[in-house]
Amino acid sequence: MPDVGGPPLLEARITRKCYHGPGGTVEAVGNLSLTIAPGEFVCLIGPSGCGKTTTLRILLGLDRDFEGQVTPDPRDLAIGVAFQEPRLLPWRTVEQNIRLALPAGRRQRNLDHLLADFGLVAWRARYPGALSLGLARRVSLARALADDPPLLVLDEPFVSLDDRAAGELRALVLAAAQDHGMSVLMVTHNIREALWLADRLVLLSPRPAHVLGEVVLDAPRLVRTGPWIEQQHHKLAASFQTVMT
Numbered sequence: 001m002p003d004v005g006g007p008p009l010l011e012a013r014i015t016r017k018c019y020h021g022p023g024g025t026v027e028a029v030g031n032l033s034l035t036i037a038p039g040e041f042v043c044l045i046g047p048s049g050c051g052k053t054t055t056l057r058i059l060l061g062l063d064r065d066f067e068g069q070v071t072p073d074p075r076d077l078a079i080g081v082a083f084q085e086p087r088l089l090p091w092r093t094v095e096q097n098i099r100l101a102l103p104a105g106r107r108q109r110n111l112d113h114l115l116a117d118f119g120l121v122a123w124r125a126r127y128p129g130a131l132s133l134g135l136a137r138r139v140s141l142a143r144a145l146a147d148d149p150p151l152l153v154l155d156e157p158f159v160s161l162d163d164r165a166a167g168e169l170r171a172l173v174l175a176a177a178q179d180h181g182m183s184v185l186m187v188t189h190n191i192r193e194a195l196w197l198a199d200r201l202v203l204l205s206p207r208p209a210h211v212l213g214e215v216v217l218d219a220p221r222l223v224r225t226g227p228w229i230e231q232q233h234h235k236l237a238a239s240f241q242t243v244m245t
């Protein structure tokens with residue numbers, strides 16, 4: 001269960017983030033506030049190009065050129081990350097790719113459990129070139145989870161997978177989050193996926209991104225079946241038309 005009453009795990013207040021280029025200035029994020037509680041699964045939803053990836057990069061500490069504040073400093077949190085593109089090193093095996101994400105002192109830790117959970121035992125000595133997209137995403141997720149991070153950040157990790165592969169990966173992420181009390185912040189365009197996974201939806205405006213609204217989902221996942229998801233989807237579409245189109 002998320003600890004939403006206590007101090008947040010991460011708190012961001014992004015007053016302004018602009019990109020400057022030959023074509024002029026693009027304001028990607030403006031007055032966006034976001035908190036993530038320990039153990040909470042938050043889905044970030046917004047129209048294409050509104051500033052979601054920009055926001056994630058700031059929360060991860062990868063972009064420090066913005067007005068505002070992220071507390072604590074993301075570099076002190078050892079956040080696990082998986083993007084849409086698995087970004088595996090092609091000249092390293094599956095196991096080496098995962099180990100390389102571990103801090104030097106823990107690089108030789110036993111990964112049998114993690115590889116088994118992700119169905120990767122038979123693939124541990126193979127190279128990324130031999131993997132389907134679904135398997136490569138599994139490796140990327142296993143790598144993000146290898147050091148038991150307090151927060152996992154995901155940018156559309158299940159997009160372009162067939163329903164079965166996407167469903168398996170969603171279940172793996174949810175189980176990992178629940179087993180370790182980990183928080184998850186996930187960007188997705190898939191509202192039904194978000195309704196199944198999240199404790200809270202954060203809905204963003206068109207660019208520059210700010211929070212239009214938040215929806216707490218406290219229904220147990222057991223009741224989040226087809227009809228419940230369709231009903232919630234309908235309600236959301238009525239309340240947040242700009243986000244849902």
Ligand SMILES: Nc1ncnc2c1ncn2[C@@H]1O[C@H](COP(=O)(O)OP(=O)(O)OP(=O)(O)O)[C@@H](O)[C@H]1O
Binds near residue numbers: 028046047051055207
């Ligand atoms: N490096 C950059 N230089 C200039 N403009 C950028 C840069 N990165 C992003 N932008 C612009 O900032 C805006 C927000 O981009 P961002 O990638 O954060 O949106 P997004 O919501 O993640 O998009 P999508 O839904 O398509 O993934 C867009 O208009 C984009 O073109």
